Amino acid sequence: MTIVLVVGFLLQSSWPLLQQQGIAFVAGTEWYPFESLYGMLPALIGTLWAVALALLIALPCGVAAAILSAELLSPRLRSTVRFGMELLAGIPSVVYGLLGIWLLIPLLESQFELLTGRTLLAAGLLLALMILPTIMVFSEDAISAVKQSQREAAKNLGIGWDATLWRVLLPQAWPGIRIATLLSMGRAMGETVAVMLVVGSIDRIPEPFYNLLQPAQTLTSRIGREMAEASVGSLHWAALLFCGLILAILAMAISLLTHRQRLVV
Amino acid sequence: MNLSHLQYRDTISKSIVWLLAIPALLVPTIILGYIFWKAAPVLDWNFISGAAEGIGFGVTEGIFAQLLGSLLLAVMACVMAAPFALGTALYYCIYASSRQQRLLIAMFNMLQGIPPIVFGLCGLVVLVNLFSWGVSLLSGAVVLAMVLLPLLVLNTLAALERIPLKYTEAGRALGLDSSDIIWRLWLPRSWLNLLTGLLLAMARALSETAPIMFTATVFSGVVWPDSLFSPVTTLQTHIFYLAQEGNDSQVISIAWGSAAVLVLLVAVFGLLARVLKKLEAD
């Protein structure tokens, strides 16, 4: 009986989502031919930029921290750092939003002399902060998992520390790091509240297109802000649902990528 | 052989690693400290146990209602999701063919990656409007349960899979049927792991804001939900609304205070889960 309930529930939860979006999708593109495209693009670009920025910052720093922790620190320091990182990974996104709005934005405003600190840069930085613990913890696991015998064999050949790192440790840890990246990408993409507070919510493609110091919009932020305002069933509503659909599809794509890595690895 | 060149490379690599790693380690720690520092002026027992009064701008201190609201939503969501999670996990272990197993895992992995706001949107459409439940505790709990479900299922599965095969085989050899095996063999052995999974789910439920924002909570101060179908206020959304007001220094402090409490709350569940994991390992 549980089985039927469970399976039914699962089906029910996935189908309505797609069905709703299905209707909205048709409505969205037909009724807003020009505006719909215009409507989706800034948000999409905003999401992509924010995620890219976050990964660009968090990946090197996170992996470096993992290397540091796994290789260069004493065991006691290691467990302290690890503990701290796991704690940080659990901080709710609202709190990051607070940090963003009252700490980061004034900082950006004063540093870059902007009219408003609500920019893509702020969103990217905040997201980077959020995914950093995840990347670090996963990468550290991956690096520590490389067997000690491999390190010793490299040592026996007279290979120094940096060469061991690049040629033995990182290649072996790479699958784990890749999974961490994909997971963080998913999280960054779907993060709503923190981004909503700092991104500026202006539907505009940044110009020139790499200008991160302008307010912009992400898919999640748009949904969050306009969810309360749009009347149900209207075309605005349909557009919002379409945003949700895009998010869901992107998320599933990332998840498929991760899942396939796991199967292969 | 250029020896100094090699030692040079070593130092360079190490410096790069340190250079990149230091901000990664320091910044988060500073932030944690900052949160509590900012919250310090407001945090005291009155704060936690008092009730926030005032509608709209006139928010005063006291987050008791919000605290309870958060906990209530989280507990309800967990309670709703847990049986389904257990059921699915058991189905996976006992009845599912290998193809179904792979399908289930793939499905749950995908569901796990879907941003919670999408679930919130979905809940808004279906529960609040279609079912006419309105913005209510129930809607919020169901949406939250949907968000938690994949996580719980995967955790439960992991817990069940840790039971050694020999254990199960011995049970079957004695002629026990499936439900006996579940109730008398598996659950007693893995309940600690299952509990850990639940605690982690609670921690997650407490930190989710997006799905409950429009399905469970309203801005104007609600003190206590009268029924399942009335809205409720939570710490997360409280912080969120305060963040958008925040010009008044008192409001700011309240927001930081709430944030600190929320962080502590989530941390408590997380720590409990870790402790349980350690207990299980011993």
Place this chain on the structure above:
Amino acid sequence: MTIDPRHENFQQEALPSFDTVSPNREAIALQVERLGLQLDGKVILQEVSFSLPVKGVTSVIGPSGAGKSSLLRCLNGLLTQWSGSVAVNGCDTRQWRGGWDQLRRHVGLIAQKPVVFNTSIRANVCFGLKSWRQRRHADELVEKSLRQAALWDEVKDRLNAPATTLSMGQQQRLCIARALAIKPRMLLLDEPTASLDPHSKQLIEQSMLQIAEQTPLVCVTHDLAQAQRLQGSVIFMCDGRIIEQGPGEQLFAQPQRIETREFINWSVCDCD
């Protein structure tokens, strides 16, 4: 530095006067004086002194826990807290130019269980080469090393296959080839055939004898028959000390010390 005249493998003509500071291939390969090692309060090695001729195999035998593996690791710098002096080719290892990493390029170590890297066979063999350019043009070197390790015929047509597809015996020979590729002055082997099948054992012993014609080898082994087959000088260790050392035939036929005699008899009786 003292030269031990009992080593019959020691080539008399390789005895010119040498400079104690610069490494000199014609000198004694290894000179160990009063090597002592203490770890966690336990004495692992004490008063170990011996010297190694320029060519040939030196087997180190003894009961478990005698400190044989630790001795090897002191010699190549994996363990550094020892006291006493170790000189390779006349040059003190503590003062080796370039530090311990450089020393290990000259004193190779092959561990008991083969450890191959997660790349192709060819990449494994030239793993020790420092620069990418060197690795690209190393085909001759790869072939030579694999031949010396008695592995060339088995892998010559699949050099790019992953090294993990090889059997244990092949992997161990790969490790030997890898160590040979950086042209060490001396090779240390820690029970290289301990977990291998008899065929691999034989192949490795043969390649060891060949290698020993140009490079001194030190081989720790539990197998007395293997020590005899390797035809070199033998060092018998017990409880961290050298009890007796000398040419193999002499040691096995007429052991001078009681402990040696007991050990040989005990091992012979216990052998399969």
